Amino acid sequence: MNSLGIGRDATLEALRAGRSGLRPCTFETVDLDTFVGEVPGVDDAVIPERLANFDCRNNRLAHMALLSDGFTAAVECAVQKYGAHRIGLFLGTSTSGILSSEQAYRHRDPQTGALPASYDFAATHSTSSLADFVGRYLGLEGPAFVVSSACSTTAKVFGNAARMIQAGVCDAAVVGGADSLCLTTLYGFHSLELVSKRPCAPFDIDRDGVSLGEAAGFALLERAGPDDRRDDIRLLGVGESNDAYHMSTPHPEGLGARLAMEGALRAAGLRANDIGYVNLHGTATPYGDASEDRAITELFGADTPCSSTKGYTGHTLGAAGIVEAVISILSLQSGFMPGSAQTRTLDPALRSRYLLVNESAAMDRVMTNSFGFGGTNCSLIFGWAA
Amino acid sequence: MQPDLRVGGLMRVFVEAVGLLGPGLCGWNAGRSVLAGRSPYVPSPAALTASALLPPAERRRCVPTVRLAMAVGAEAIAGAGRDPTGVATVFTSSSGDPDTLHNILETLASTDRELSPTRFHNSVHNAPAGYWSIATGCREPSTSLCRDDESFQAGLLEAVTQVVVDQRVVALIAYDLPYPEPLAAVRRIVAPLGIALVLTPEPTERTIAELNIALSRGTAEPTRMADPELEVLRTGNPAGRGLPLLAALAGERAASVELELSPRSRITVEVTPSCR
Secondary structure: OEOOEOOHHHHHHHHHHOOOOOEEOOOOOOOOOOEEEOOOOOOOOOOOHHHHHHOOHHHHHHHHHHHOOOHHHHHHHHHHHHOHHHEEEEEEOOOOOHHHHHHHHOOOOOOOOOOOOOOOHHHHHOOOHHHHHHHHHHOOOOOEEEEOOHHHHHHHHHHHHHHHHHHOOOOEEEEEEEEOOOHHHHHHHHHOOOEOOOOOOOOEOOOOOEOEEOEEEEEEEEOOOOOOOOOOEEEEEEEEEEOOOOOOOOOOOOHHHHHHHHHHHHHHOOOHHHOOEEEOOOOOOHHHHHHHHHHHHHHHOOOOEEEOOHHHHOEOHHHHHHHHHHHHHHHHHHOEEOOOOOOOOEOOOOOOEEOOOOEEOOOOEEEEEEEEOOOEEEEEEEEEOO | OOOOOEEEEEEEEEEEEEEEEEOOEEOHHHHHHHHOOOOOOOOOOOOOOOOOOOOHHHHHHOOHHHHHHHHHHHHHHHHHOOOHHHOEEEEEOOOOOHHHHHHHHHHHOOOOOOOOHHHHHHHOOOHHHHHHHHHHOOOOOEEEEEEOEOHHHHHHHHHHHHHHHHOOOEEEEEEEOOOOOOHHHHOOOOOOEEEEEEEEOOOOOOOOEEEEEEEEEOOOOOOOOOOHHHHHHHHHOHHHHHHHHHHHHHHOOOEEEEEEEEOOEEEEEEEEEOOO
């Protein structure tokens, strides 16, 4: 779920129609000249009464995603099958419910400086709040934690789940997460001069920065087995790395990005030409796109179709991993490779086969990239179960 | 007789080295005799200095969480005699840098919302992991996670799983620091504390103990610290939940440590010291 709408079909239809979810920013009291991918209806969304203390924008987003696409029912089936204590919960967020703190800081007691009595730190601001809320909502009792590694976080949780299942700590796992619009990231990215005044255009010659967005998404992972159907989707490989370069600038030669992609290929036992489509990190910063392009072309050459869908959804930060994992799976399932919402003239300095328009192709495997502040990188490969 | 509530199989890892920094716990060598009860506990404040491993610009910019996490991580890596570029890392803390978050929230509530770019990148939960990677040149996988007061236990589970599944050496780095007011009133952390462990899949000549780790359902009492002031630190800082494990390692005799993973599940760590 993201600014394109609620549920998988809404995202797929928007991508097919070339309809971006980015709009001029009217979020909260933000006075920045920028476009954002805001999810409609969050302000009016309602958290279940029994979990009312968890009410914050981030948990509302998570709840909206849990209600879509029959996800909660699928988890209930898994609980019946494995037991609640055998299902892990590995979620990601970067800023959790910090918007609640931003608002509470405007209403401090003028005498004492105290925060308003209605403010609930643990259930909203705390990074763990997301796992608390989702775990209680779904009734899960297995190992649970929240990964918070900036914009790679909801890709990396697939790795946590795969390891836990392999170790026998759990039989299945709910992964994904949520990241919601807040002043911290909007003004923070603005301070780094990384935000575009227009809807972002990854890989375009005129690209000049990111558009931020918000999203939530979840996936249920189970141990692969002989009973899997041919059209089940399998997580084939996870690759994780670090740039060891700079806190907010990617490695100029895309070294960390390449290590993550190579790691995913190695884990999957695949070679670069086995991948049919790559959903790029592609945030539309001049520097970041160039770095990823270099890593892609060095590893894949200039023939593998790739694109960034951030021109549609905006950069949903901690949720980008799960959003783009789901888009990659939708691509695989529907034989559809998304083109670009705003990118019109490719930067001639970039050499990868970046898709400007939608293409159709039967694919066996897709890759998705997520890179974050601190130089944290993650690549995932999905394919058919058989 | 209790029914067998064990979840999954046993996981076995080996501890090569420990890092420790907190009030009255200035490094593993000094702190171990306190934790083993051989020296009295005197909770004097710990000094947090920027790591000499960092380039000068990063040394100036880095915040207390980064200083604390890097100090205990570097101590453990040095104790293991390892090249940090070959060690994967699991960072765990209940929060991003508390002072930085407070400053950002104050700025955003003011009339001028202009943030400092450095302050913004220092606010991310994985800032210590980023600085660590820059300082050590390590490009191995690294994760940064949290689980409120059970952050140490969640990090331990993740680190042990990585060691067992991926058969690689992992440094677990757990840290938490107090918030300034007004957040301190709604989230109380009593003092800064950091703990690091270097874990290996096979015994090495530097192994100090073998850990056998089991998950179980149940509500067994978690292991407490014998010293009342150390018990305050155990319950008053999420990283403190790891102190009973460090006390067992310091005691150099076989021990079983019960850690709370959630209100209804436990991690049991059987600690077997190496014969030296």
